[in-house]
Amino acid sequence: MARLRYADAITSALREEMLADDRVFIAGEEVGQYLGTLGVTSGFLKEFGPMRVVDTPISEVGILGLGIGSAMAGLRPVCEMMRMDFAMVAYDQVINHAAKIRYMFGGQFKVPMVIRGPSGVGRQLSAQHSQSLEVLFAHVPGLKVVMPATPADMKGLLKTAMRDDNPVIVMEALRLYFEKPDVLDAILPGLSEVPDDPDFTVPFGKANVLRASTDVTLIGYSAMTIQCLKAANIMAQEGISAEVVDLRTLLPLDMATPIASIKKTHRAVVVQEQWGLYGCAAEISAQIAERAFYDLDAPVQRVTGAFVPMPFARNLENISFPSEHDIVIAAKRTLGR
Amino acid sequence: MAKKPTLDLTKYVRFYEQMVYIREFEELIGKEWNNAAAHGMGGYMHLYSGEEAIAVGLIGGMDLSAGDCFIGHYRDHGYALAAGSDPGEVMAEICGKATGCSKGKGGSMHICDAARGFYGGYGIVGGNVPIALGLGWALKYRNQKNVCACFFGDGSMNQGAFHETLNMAQLYKVPVIFALENNGYAMGTSIERSHANQDLRSRVDSFAMRSVTINGQDIFEVHEQMAQIIQEMKEDPHPVFVEFKTYRYHGHGAADTPVTQSTYRTRDEVARAKEEKDPIKFAQTKLIELGVLTDEMITDIQARAYASAEAAMKFSDDSPYPDPSELIKDVYA
Numbered sequence: 280m281a282r283l284r285y286a287d288a289i290t291s292a293l294r295e296e297m298l299a300d301d302r303v304f305i306a307g308e309e310v311g312q313y314l315g316t317l318g319v320t321s322g323f324l325k326e327f328g329p330m331r332v333v334d335t336p337i338s339e340v341g342i343l344g345l346g347i348g349s350a351m352a353g354l355r356p357v358c359e360m361m362r363m364d365f366a367m368v369a370y371d372q373v374i375n376h377a378a379k380i381r382y383m384f385g386g387q388f389k390v391p392m393v394i395r396g397p398s399g400v401g402r403q404l405s406a407q408h409s410q411s412l413e414v415l416f417a418h419v420p421g422l423k424v425v426m427p428a429t430p431a432d433m434k435g436l437l438k439t440a441m442r443d444d445n446p447v448i449v450m451e452a453l454r455l456y457f458e459k460p461d462v463l464d465a466i467l468p469g470l471s472e473v474p475d476d477p478d479f480t481v482p483f484g485k486a487n488v489l490r491a492s493t494d495v496t497l498i499g500y501s502a503m504t505i506q507c508l509k510a511a512n513i514m515a516q517e518g519i520s521a522e523v524v525d526l527r528t529l530l531p532l533d534m535a536t537p538i539a540s541i542k543k544t545h546r547a548v549v550v551q552e553q554w555g556l557y558g559c560a561a562e563i564s565a566q567i568a569e570r571a572f573y574d575l576d577a578p579v580q581r582v583t584g585a586f587v588p589m590p591f592a593r594n595l596e597n598i599s600f601p602s603e604h605d606i607v608i609a610a611k612r613t614l615g616r
Numbered sequence: 617m618a619k620k621p622t623l624d625l626t627k628y629v630r631f632y633e634q635m636v637y638i639r640e641f642e643e644l645i646g647k648e649w650n651n652a653a654a655h656g657m658g659g660y661m662h663l664y665s666g667e668e669a670i671a672v673g674l675i676g677g678m679d680l681s682a683g684d685c686f687i688g689h690y691r692d693h694g695y696a697l698a699a700g701s702d703p704g705e706v707m708a709e710i711c712g713k714a715t716g717c718s719k720g721k722g723g724s725m726h727i728c729d730a731a732r733g734f735y736g737g738y739g740i741v742g743g744n745v746p747i748a749l750g751l752g753w754a755l756k757y758r759n760q761k762n763v764c765a766c767f768f769g770d771g772s773m774n775q776g777a778f779h780e781t782l783n784m785a786q787l788y789k790v791p792v793i794f795a796l797e798n799n800g801y802a803m804g805t806s807i808e809r810s811h812a813n814q815d816l817r818s819r820v821d822s823f824a825m826r827s828v829t830i831n832g833q834d835i836f837e838v839h840e841q842m843a844q845i846i847q848e849m850k851e852d853p854h855p856v857f858v859e860f861k862t863y864r865y866h867g868h869g870a871a872d873t874p875v876t877q878s879t880y881r882t883r884d885e886v887a888r889a890k891e892e893k894d895p896i897k898f899a900q901t902k903l904i905e906l907g908v909l910t911d912e913m914i915t916d917i918q919a920r921a922y923a924s925a926e927a928a929m930k931f932s933d934d935s936p937y938p939d940p941s942e943l944i945k946d947v948y949a
């Protein structure tokens with residue numbers, strides 16, 4: 280076991296897969312000579328050369344087109360978006376093309392590519408650089424959407440993504456990138472641990488119970504899973520024991536694990552970072568209502584970001600996305616407290 | 617041969633002063649970045665030092681009170697100051713304060729000043745360029761004798777949006793100045809490593825658009841040329857592409873440290889640019905030669921500029937953070 284930061288887990292997954300499969304290449308802005316905007320591809324250009332670590336102009340449409348076409352032709356590209364917000368510039372390539380090609384051509388082609396990059400709230404990055412746009416991808420058949428919360432999942436899910444034969448969107452929580460192993464392990468012992476085995480992967484569509492318990496089920500993904508763990512720690516001090524389910528992937532979505540948990544706790548809180556309206560938590564709540572309505576002792580609660588573009592001012596930013604305290608309040612509501 | 621019009625030298629002394637004000641403002645931010653959190657600063661921070669003559673000379677050639685307007689990208693403090701926006705309000709925005717021009721909701725990348733025709737700074741590379749088409753269209757639609765300037769970097773020219781926009785702008789003959797601030801780099805990527813054709817001006821030839829290259833370090837050249845072009849655009853609406861050759865002194869943003877900068881440029885290169893291409897020094901030398909600027913004036917301007925930046929910081933520091941009730945305001949009109 281190694282104790283890694285989230286960012287190190289990305290590096291580790293990318294590097295191992297590049298070593299294992301020479302069809303894999305990385306393309307994106309500042310991935311090579313600059314050593315990566317956030318350093319995850321540091322040293323890659325030197326190690327793998329310019330055909331496998333491609334520094335591109337600021338041309339997201341071009342980057343994704345490069346990925347889609349070369350994937351159709353048998354390579355396994357990893358396209359980095361410097362921030363997932365910038366993928367919106369090239370949304371057409373993802374939604375109208377990458378997601379459609381397999382089906383539209385009756386299965387003759389496949390598009391084995393990864394589109395990855397940091398996503399979600401950072402620190403005072405404001406309206407155009409703080410979004411969690413996963414629902415825009417998770418709404419679309421033909422794509423897979425991966426939202427890792429822990430270093431181990433980051434590594435294991437990214438490796439699975441790189442071996443998958445479909446376009447996979449890997450949305451990395453910017454806020455978790457450089458969280459120190461000690462800080463993570465203080466939230467939950469072992470949270471920073473990543474298996475050394477180069478064949479370690481994490482399958483898609485299998486949610487993970489990070490903290491087993493009986494009173495209430497907290498369901499999260501990506502950075503919000505960490506918020507749920509913090510909330511569970513606070514509640515533990517007040518004698519409430521919360522189970523934390525990390526969804527890991529939104530598409531495919533594993534509902535069996537959270538529903539098994541709800542059958543035990545009879546209460547559920549679903550947490551997501553950004554806008555609640557029509558969001559992922561709405562989908563999950565609906566599936567709970569369809570499949571576990573009679574197991575519930577209280578209405579499902581959603582905790583989501585404020586329905587506003589991200590403000591810059593630190594005090595406003597802090598109240599714009601779910602805190603652990605918001606989750607505690609929602610959990611207590613399901614308990615009538 | 618037409619006689620060269622004589623320079624309005626008091627105007628250039630004013631431009632010189634504006635450039636010094638912008639420089640001091642930016643340098644103070646750079647210095648206070650060590651203490652960013654205490655001021656409320658955070659996130660990205662893109663400074664304009666080295667490029668001042670472009671904003672000052674071009675915006676100084678527009679008539680903002682008569683309806684000329686402009687739009688920019690995230691390296692936007694200098695645009696606002698060149699337009700005469702209140703430095704305190706700009707600084708307060710950079711620090712996320714309630715008194716900021718965008719009420720503390722936009723931050724450094726999203727300065728604006730509707731009253732002065734500044735339609736804002738934008739954070740998506742190339743994202744502001746299509747909007748300029750619309751701003752220019754509105755001017756033409758209303759038969760206004762006005763122009764719109766759109767500031768963007770060399771990196772923007774590699775966005776598809778740029779090429780769609782220039783084609784349409786020429787097709788519809790909108791009065792937009794596409795003002796390329798070619799500082800040689802998009803973050804850590806040089807022109808050589810990102811443009812197949814490194815003669816950026818020639819990249820717009822395919823749109824049959826009027827274009828010109830200007831030394832962006834020379835306030836006289838920037839302003840004289842732009843004033844002439846703007847006049848012609850007002851008589852006969854049409855777009856113009858202007859390549860300003862310039863150089864940025866600081867890292868791309870605050871996160872672009874000396875270490876990351878060493879991946880794409882040498883300290884020597886930066887030092888040489890500061891020595892040889894500084895727009896303020898250039899203007900200073902020339903204005904002294906022309907006999908309209910003295911050492912005493914320089915000292916005085918410098919002192920006032922510094923005091924203005926300090927006063928802006930103090931105004932910001934004394935200002936409150938936005939009230940939490942602001943969170944949900946201004947989502948809709």
Ligand SMILES: Cc1ncc(C[n+]2csc(CCOP(=O)(O)OP(=O)(O)O)c2C)c(N)n1
Pocket residue numbers: 308337339361365368691739740741742768769770771772797799801802803868
């Ligand atoms: C669509 C998009 N892709 C990437 C980025 C990240 N980014 C922000 S600024 C920048 C460099 C832009 O350089 P340039 O246009 O030359 O302007 P300069 O910073 O040199 O003034 C990059 C890559 C972004 N903001 N938007």
Ligand SMILES: [Mg+2]
Pocket residue numbers: 769770771797798799800801802803
């Ligand atoms: Mg540039």
